[in-house]
Amino acid sequence: xxxxxxxxxxxxxxxxxxxxxxxxxxxxxxxxxxxxxxxxxxxxxxxxxxxxxxxxxxxxxxxxxxxxxxxxxxxxxxxxxxxxxxxxxxxxxxxxxxxxxxxxxxxxxxxxxxxxxxxxxxxxxxxxxxxxxxxxxxxxxxxxxxxxxxxxxxxxxxxxxxxxxxxxxxxxxxxxxxxxxxxxxxx
Numbered sequence: 001x002x003x004x005x006x007x008x009x010x011x012x013x014x015x016x017x018x019x020x021x022x023x024x025x026x027x028x029x030x031x032x033x034x035x036x037x038x039x040x041x042x043x044x045x046x047x048x049x050x051x052x053x054x055x056x057x058x059x060x061x062x063x064x065x066x067x068x069x070x071x072x073x074x075x076x077x078x079x080x081x082x083x084x085x086x087x088x089x090x091x092x093x094x095x096x097x098x099x100x101x102x103x104x105x106x107x108x109x110x111x112x113x114x115x116x117x118x119x120x121x122x123x124x125x126x127x128x129x130x131x132x133x134x135x136x137x138x139x140x141x142x143x144x145x146x147x148x149x150x151x152x153x154x155x156x157x158x159x160x161x162x163x164x165x166x167x168x169x170x171x172x173x174x175x176x177x178x179x180x181x182x183x184x185x186x187x
Contacts, residue, residue, distance in 0.1 A: 004034060010167060012143055012156035016134045018048060019127055020143060023072050023154040035069070038062050041120075050123035061120040067091040068124055072131075076145035076154050080165065099124035101132075148172040 004024040005011075012020045025034040025044065035041045038057040046053040071092020074085040100116035113132055115125035134140040142157045146167035153172075157164035166172045 006153070006155055007168065009158065010155035013139065015130045016139055016143060016156070018050075019072065019130050019134070020154045020156060021048075022127060023069055023076060023145070025069065028152055029150055035062065035065060041065055045120070045123045050126050051119055055119040057120055064095045065120065065124065067095040068127070071095065073145050073152055073154065076143055077147065077152065079141050080144035080147055082147055096124055096128055099128060101125045101129050146172050 004021055004027075006020065006024065011017055026032070034044055038059055038061065041062050042051070042053065042055065042057040045051040045057075046055075067088075071088045074088035074092070078084040098117070099121045101113045102116045103111050104114040105111050113129035115122035115129070117125060131140065134143065142162060144155060144157055144164065146153045146155065147165065148167075151167060151172050153167040155164070155167045
């Protein structure tokens with residue numbers, strides 16, 4: 001599986017998958033970050049059609065994008081029942097201020113949210129428009145982050161009762177259950 005990818009059973013439907021993939025652009029366990037610098041960020045966004053390959057990207061843009069990614073991760077942890085990290089969400093809110101969206105009306109098409117900017121602002125706006133649509137369609141609360149602190153991988157909960165907790169039971173689920181068992185039977 002490619003870096004940042006989830007198993008098919010934990011992959012969000014399009015276009016929400018793009019937000020999931022964005023959050024998973026860093027592997028917290030290995031430290032591998034696909035957005036390691038401005039050039040990497042430009043390539044990542046351009047490869048996914050979020051911005052043009054020739055658009056400018058600065059170190060400040062990268063910092064803002066990482067704030068968006070980590071703020072979204074904080075919200076996804078809350079979607080999984082954990083307390084909200086308000087400072088990460090405040091940074092998210094500040095980071096998306098310049099990334100305006102507007103409603104576009106085109107003959108023969110339903111109205112849609114589109115970016116009101118280009119470059120990094122436009123890419124962030126596209127991601128936020130996807131989030132807004134997912135909320136509207138009742139899919140947002142199914143996108144969660146693994147509660148294992150070393151992982152926090154974004155996954156899509158496809159369970160009927162929306163009770164999925166782990167990115168994978170085979171790894172994080174078993175690790176945390178074994179840890180809880182040892183703590184209960186200690187001393």
